[in-house]
Amino acid sequence: MLISSAFAQTAPAASGGGDSALLSMLPLVLMFVVLYFLMIRPQMKRQKEQRAMIDALQKGDEVVTIGGVLGKIVDMGETYMTLEVREGQMQIERGAVSRVLPKGTVK
Numbered sequence: 001m002l003i004s005s006a007f008a009q010t011a012p013a014a015s016g017g018g019d020s021a022l023l024s025m026l027p028l029v030l031m032f033v034v035l036y037f038l039m040i041r042p043q044m045k046r047q048k049e050q051r052a053m054i055d056a057l058q059k060g061d062e063v064v065t066i067g068g069v070l071g072k073i074v075d076m077g078e079t080y081m082t083l084e085v086r087e088g089q090m091q092i093e094r095g096a097v098s099r100v101l102p103k104g105t106v107k
Helices: 018-055
Strands: 062-065 070-076 080-085 088-093 097-101
Touching (some): 018 097
Antiparallel strands (some): 070 080, 080 088
């Protein structure tokens, strides 16, 4: 007739396969675990180290800013610090320090 036999058939009975649902979720869970250990955890560790370095800054430390400016800390506040650079002084935000240099590096 006009309706094919495939449309006229009934749907197969649903199986009680709770295991198949867990197995289909397993790749997503594994991908999240791998993502956590390869990307999220190391990034959190770097942020923690950066925060500890910024909190430990003191007057007299020689630093490099994220812009590449070398200077010696001459004054510090809660959020800003003053760097002595070759051409004078400049005020920067504490979070703009990328690393601390050994003493005697900046002349």
